[in-house]
Each structure stands twice: as structure tokens, then as C-alpha cells.
Amino acid sequence: xxxxxxxxALHAILPALLFxxxxxVIGQYDVNQDPTxxxxxxxxxxxxxxxxxxxxxxLLDDAFTPIDKMFVRxxxxxxxxxxxxxxxxxxxxxxxxxxxxxxxxxLKSKFKHYTYALVLECGGNGRSEMNPPATGNQWSYxxxxxxxxxxVRLRDVxxxxxxxxxxxxxxxxxxxKHLSGDPKKVVISRGVPISKAMENETLIAFALNGEDIxxxxxxxxxxxxxxxxxxxxxxxxxxxVVRDQVHDGPKMEAPSYSVPKHPVAPGTEVPKEDMMIxxxxxxxxxxxxxxxxxxxxxxxEIKVRGHAxxxxxxxxxxxxxxxxxxxxxxxxxxxxxxxxxxxxxNGSVVLKEPxxxxxxVRATDENGKSQPMVVPGWNPRGYLNNATHRIAVKVE
Amino acid sequence: MTADKHSKNLIVLMAMMTVIALIIAITAxxxxxxxxxxxxxxxxxxxxxxxxxxxxxxxPTGLIADQNFELVVNNCTSCHAxxxxxxxxQTADGWKSIIEWMQEKQNLWDLGxxxxxxxxxxxxxxAPENExxxxxxxxxxxxxxxxx
Numbered sequence: 001x002x003x004x005x006x007x008x009a010l011h012a013i014l015p016a017l018l019f020x021x022x023x024x025v026i027g028q029y030d031v032n033q034d035p036t037x038x039x040x041x042x043x044x045x046x047x048x049x050x051x052x053x054x055x056x057x058x059l060l061d062d063a064f065t066p067i068d069k070m071f072v073r074x075x076x077x078x079x080x081x082x083x084x085x086x087x088x089x090x091x092x093x094x095x096x097x098x099x100x101x102x103x104x105x106x107l108k109s110k111f112k113h114y115t116y117a118l119v120l121e122c123g124g125n126g127r128s129e130m131n132p133p134a135t136g137n138q139w140s141y142x143x144x145x146x147x148x149x150x151x152v153r154l155r156d157v158x159x160x161x162x163x164x165x166x167x168x169x170x171x172x173x174x175x176x177k178h179l180s181g182d183p184k185k186v187v188i189s190r191g192v193p194i195s196k197a198m199e200n201e202t203l204i205a206f207a208l209n210g211e212d213i214x215x216x217x218x219x220x221x222x223x224x225x226x227x228x229x230x231x232x233x234x235x236x237x238x239x240x241v242v243r244d245q246v247h248d249g250p251k252m253e254a255p256s257y258s259v260p261k262h263p264v265a266p267g268t269e270v271p272k273e274d275m276m277i278x279x280x281x282x283x284x285x286x287x288x289x290x291x292x293x294x295x296x297x298x299x300x301e302i303k304v305r306g307h308a309x310x311x312x313x314x315x316x317x318x319x320x321x322x323x324x325x326x327x328x329x330x331x332x333x334x335x336x337x338x339x340x341x342x343x344x345x346n347g348s349v350v351l352k353e354p355x356x357x358x359x360x361v362r363a364t365d366e367n368g369k370s371q372p373m374v375v376p377g378w379n380p381r382g383y384l385n386n387a388t389h390r391i392a393v394k395v396e
Numbered sequence: 397m398t399a400d401k402h403s404k405n406l407i408v409l410m411a412m413m414t415v416i417a418l419i420i421a422i423t424a425x426x427x428x429x430x431x432x433x434x435x436x437x438x439x440x441x442x443x444x445x446x447x448x449x450x451x452x453x454x455x456p457t458g459l460i461a462d463q464n465f466e467l468v469v470n471n472c473t474s475c476h477a478x479x480x481x482x483x484x485x486q487t488a489d490g491w492k493s494i495i496e497w498m499q500e501k502q503n504l505w506d507l508g509x510x511x512x513x514x515x516x517x518x519x520x521x522x523a524p525e526n527e528x529x530x531x532x533x534x535x536x537x538x539x540x541x542x543x544x
Contacts, residue, residue, distance in 0.1 A: 045479070050476070133490075135484055180502060293535050294543035295540055295543060391533075394540065
């Protein structure tokens with residue numbers, strides 16, 4: 001009798017289940033779909049609730065990062081109620097005299113479209129090297145990408161809304177869900193100062209690499225701010241607030257995405273008031289070819305290539321070293337396709353003695369700042385590690 | 397009201413039906429104990445989780461099956477994946493401050509008398525390793541390959 005009840009109950013829910021499964025598909029990516037189903041199989045999952053997925057550096061070899069090789073940093077659970085046809089973006093806040101709401105279709109039809117290649121790097125990229133260890137996802141080098149984002153300029157939209165002169169900051173709100181299940185709790189709401197918001201390259205984006213943004217990356221609308229911690233690029237964007245003060249949404253406050261105002265010894269406890277919000281990311285570079293672990297013949301030419309970027313700045317020089325930084329050799333460095341894109345470099349190395357080597361890469365920004373060879377400025381949450389990337393090579 | 401709104405309501409209705417039917421389906425089978433919902437629930441001595449331990453690792457979570465790991469499974473992994481624990485290394489003070497941060501910002505409940513046991517477990521099994529300013533690259537044997 002008990003089992004009869006159970007079976008009949010299951011029969012009753014089957015049609016409902018089927019309906020839910022078939023209707024939860026949006027675009028080409030399913031809301032409930034495990035992103036590892038379509039991400040490159042070599043991607044490293046640091047966390048699956050929320051999703052945090054890293055790209056092994058050799059997978060970043062493309063000029064612009066394909067979506068299946070893009071890292072994922074989610075703070076909460078992905079929204080399940082996404083509907084692009086009904087999607088709206090509301091602009092409000094202290095510095096907006098009359099708030100305004102646009103449908104996605106209105107945004108697309110009313111404003112000029114722009115496409116930019118933009119570097120998005122997690123503020124905590126490189127955290128795994130911090131000593132003493134910093135809490136959070138233990139990113140190695142691969143929480144970075146450079147994709148081609150298409151959208152409308154935030155500046156154009158703000159000008160259409162009309163904002164007052166006292167505007168200080170723009171903050172975002174998305175529709176992701178808090179891990180605790182509390183529907184009233186905002187997962188993350190960060191932003192950027194008005195000056196960064198008004199840059200040409202700051203987009204309200206609806207496409208990535210020429211297609212709809214995948215859900216895991218912010219479908220159907222995302223604020224995209226190149227060169228700053230990727231947490232400033234709010235996913236599932238539904239509201240922007242133009243504030244007359246520094247935005248104070250969740251994860252704006254120290255220690256989140258903040259570093260000490262003055263350098264501290266490793267392991268120091270830093271009071272909130274002595275922390276400052278991270279803005280532009282520091283200069284950095286990665287060797288994407290060859291993959292670490294290459295075994296070569298004595299005297300064989302090793303072609304070396306990768307990318308370099310420097311937050312808001314341009315990269316002016318990239319060098320390689322095969323002797324632990326005693327000597328450096330300059331390599332070819334390409335111009336960026338647009339401001340805030342990464343820049344390709346390529347060169348070659350010939351090793352003339354058998355043994356174990358490391359190839360190190362170091363970029364220098366237009367202000368003359370380059371990358372440290374040891375882990376720089378320890379900070380409580382382990383941000384901004386831009387130490388030189390290294391690959392191991394053996395000569396037989 | 398649009399047709400879209402209707403289908404949305406239909407989805408909500410069906411989701412509710414599904415939940416109710418699932419509850420009926422589960423509770424109808426009295427032979428099976430109710431699943432342990434990960435919560436503040438106290439762990440009984442003969443923990444059912446022990447049956448899922450292989451080579452000292454609790455396989456569903458990947459946590460080291462040391463004393464009191466059940467408290468960690470029940471209190472921590474209801475909100476976030478256990479991977480957020482297993483990839484981190486902290487001292488007792490470090491783990492305590494993470495717990496306090498989660499209580500302040502992320503809706504973690506008061507752990508009561510379990511807190512000290514949880515911190516002890518974490519500090520023992522997920523302690524910092526002593527490293528210099530940079531680790532050796534330490535490639536594993538199978539990471540080496542011939543580059544033509």
C-alpha cells in the first residue's frame with residue numbers, strides 16, 4: 001500500500017517534471033545546466049556552489065578568449081527566471097532626478113552599439129600564492145580572459161536618463177540568488193566611480209563574442225568594466241544606481257575587494273578603515289604557449305607567446321628570462337585592438353645546456369611599473385598578486 | 397495579463413505541485429528514514445555519513461573524515477560547496493574569523509557549542525603549510541611532455 005502510494009505520486013509528478021525540464025531552457029544554455037557540461041574539459045572547478053571555474057593558462061592561447069575557456073566567478077546561485085523579452089533595466093539613485101526603466105529591446109534600438117575586447121580579471125587571481133594563505137577561491141593564474149563584448153555605452157544611457165552633477169559612483173544590482181536561500185539578501189552589488197563609468201569602453205553588454213551572453217556569464221545583460229576587478233562587471237543586470245556617495249552594496253565594503261592603504265607585513269590584521277577599494281588592476285602577463293612541462297632538445301628553438309595587460313594602462317614592454325630573472329630579453333609586443341584589451345607578445349628562447357629551466361615573463365606598463373618576481377604586497381583577502389608567470393622546461 | 401504571464405503562473409503552479417508530490421512520495425515510504433537535512437541538526441553518534449568514508453575521505457564532500465567532520469558537513473555545506481573548505485588553509489584564528497564573517501554577512505547561524513569542535517577540525521585538517529615567497533613549480537611526472 002505504501003509503495004503504491006509512492007509510485008502513484010511519482011506518476012502524478014512526471015508530466016510536471018517534464019514540463020519544467022523542457023521549459024527551463026533559455027537560448028542555448030540551460031539555467032540548471034552544469035557549466036562544466038560545455039566548458040572546456042580541462043577547466044579547473046574550484047567550487048560548484050557557487051560556481052567558480054578557472055582556466056589553465058595554456059588554454060588562454062587564443063587572441064580573444066572563446067566562451068568555453070572563460071573563467072567563472074559567481075558569488076551566488078544563478079537566476080532561474082530569466083526572460084530576455086521581458087527584461088528591464090532601471091536607472092535610479094540619489095543622483096538621478098527622474099528614474100527611468102528601459103526594456104532590453106529599447107536599449108538595443110535606442111542606443112548605438114559598440115564592441116570592445118575587454119580584459120576581465122578576478123581581483124583574487126593569483127590568491128593561491130599568498131602566504132599566510134588568504135581565504136576564498138584559491139585561484140592560480142587563470143582567472144582572467146579577454147572577450148569581445150557588444151553593448152551600449154553606459155555613458156550614453158546615463159546621458160539619456162539625465163544625472164545630476166553630484167554623481168559619485170554607479171552601482172549595479174543583478175538577479176542572482178543568495179547561497180543561504182534568503183530571497184531578500186543581495187548577493188553582490190558593486191560598482192565604479194562615475195569617471196570610470198563614463199569611459200567609452202564601459203558597456204551595458206548583451207552579447208559576448210558575437211552571441212547571447214551565456215547565463216553563467218550574466219545573460220541577458222551585463223555591466224562590463226574592463227581593467228578593473230571583474231566583480232565590478234555585474235551579471236544579470238537589472239538595476240543601476242547613480243549614487244551621490246561611494247556605493248555601499250554588499251561586497252563594496254572592506255575587506256571585500258579591498259587592500260590595505262599602507263603596506264602591511266604578511267599576516268597582519270588590518271582594520272576596515274585602513275583598507276581601500278581596488279580600482280585598476282596591476283600590470284600582468286602570462287605565457288600561453290608552450291604549456292608548462294615542455295621537454296625540448298638541446299639547442300631547439302622554443303617559440304614563446306602569450307598576453308600582457310595593465311588595468312587602465314597600456315603595456316609598453318614584455319621580457320622573458322630563463323635564468324630566474326638575472327637577465328631579461330625583450331620580445332615582440334603587439335598594439336591592443338582597443339583600449340583595455342590585452343596585448344599579444346611573441347618571442348623565442350634557445351637553451352644550450354641540458355637541464356631544468358624556467359621561462360619567466362615580465363610586463364612593464366606605460367608608467368614604468370613592472371611585475372615583481374616574488375609575491376607582492378600580502379593583503380588579508382589575497383588580491384592583486386601579479387608576480388611573474390613561470391613555466392617549467394627541460395632540455396635533454 | 398499576457399500569455400507569457402499565464403505560462404509563468406503555470407510553471408509556478410507545477411513547481412509547487414512537484415514539491416508537494418515529492419513530499420508525499422518521500423513520506424509515503426515509512427521504511428526509509430527521512431533524509432538528514434543539512435542544518436543545525438545535531439549529529440547522532442553512529443553517523444550515517446561514516447558509511448560514505450573511503451580511505452579516510454568522506455566521498456560525497458571530499459572532506460577528511462576526522463573526528464567531528466559530520467558537524468562540518470551539516471553546518472557548512474548546506475549553503476556552499478565543500479570545495480570552498482577543502483581548497484583553503486587557515487589557522488584556528490583564521491577559520492574563526494571566516495565563521496564570524498559568514499555569520500555577519502552570509503546568514504550563517506550561531507554554531508553554539510559545536511563551534512569549537514568545528515574550528516578544531518578545520519585548523520587540524522586544513523592548516524597552512526609553511527611556504528616561502530614563491531613555491532617551486534613542482535611538476536608531476538605526467539605533466540612533462542615532448543615539445544617538437
